[in-house]
Amino acid sequence: MPKPTKGPRLGGGPAHERLLLANLAAALYTHERITTTETKAKRLRPLAERLITFAKRGDLHARRRVLAVIGDKAVVHKLFAEIAPQVADRDGGYTRITKIGNRKGDNAPMAVIELVLEPVVKKQRAAKPAAEAAPVEAPVEETAPVEETEVVEAEVEVEETEAAEAPAEETEAVEAK
Known part of the structure; x- marks a missing residue:
């Protein structure tokens, strides 16, 4: 109490x-x-x-x-x-x-x-024309580098697989001599 x-x-x-x-x-x-x-x-x-x-x-x-x-x-x-x-x-x-x-x-x-037994209604914020424009663009820029890093990681994986295949070709060439 x-x-x-x-x-x-x-x-x-x-x-x-x-x-x-x-x-x-x-x-x-x-x-x-x-x-x-x-x-x-x-x-x-x-x-x-x-x-x-x-x-x-x-x-x-x-x-x-x-x-x-x-x-x-x-x-x-x-x-x-x-x-x-x-x-x-x-x-x-x-x-x-x-x-x-x-x-x-x-x-x-x-x-x-x-x-008060009514269900809670979440309020949605009204979009402000000038103030909302800047923060909306900032997250878009932040997501772009993330995608680039994924592309870079994919290129690294491709290079690793090519590097793994290259020694196999070299060993085949050595065995053929």
Whole structure:
């Protein structure tokens, strides 16, 4: 669990905050999106993403570390069996926080925290006309000497085979005398 911040905790002492965040994480993995206050969502994000990172590892030690935080075997199973394979290609950013306005009763700022389960789309870089032209030409020049060395090696092999045949011809000429 990340280092707790200084100052007041969520709802009381550090033990209560730890249990509160564990329950929020279990609800997030069960429902894949929950509505809570902005403060709780911001405090939940590092814990939830760390547990997903453990689930991506998938070994027994990681499962036991997640079970130490959450405690519900059904939720941990869903995290390891369903959620982790969906985010396997993602390097981080497994959660998204969206602010939704204030709560009616006490005007507390509310937010939705949800799992980002969409597949990762690789961005392709747009070609710049002047800047891209120079680097593209440089690798072409580098490949040309490589081909020349292959040609040189092939010529060396041809010369070696000719040299090997030449002594055979000389020995035949010597034997003929």
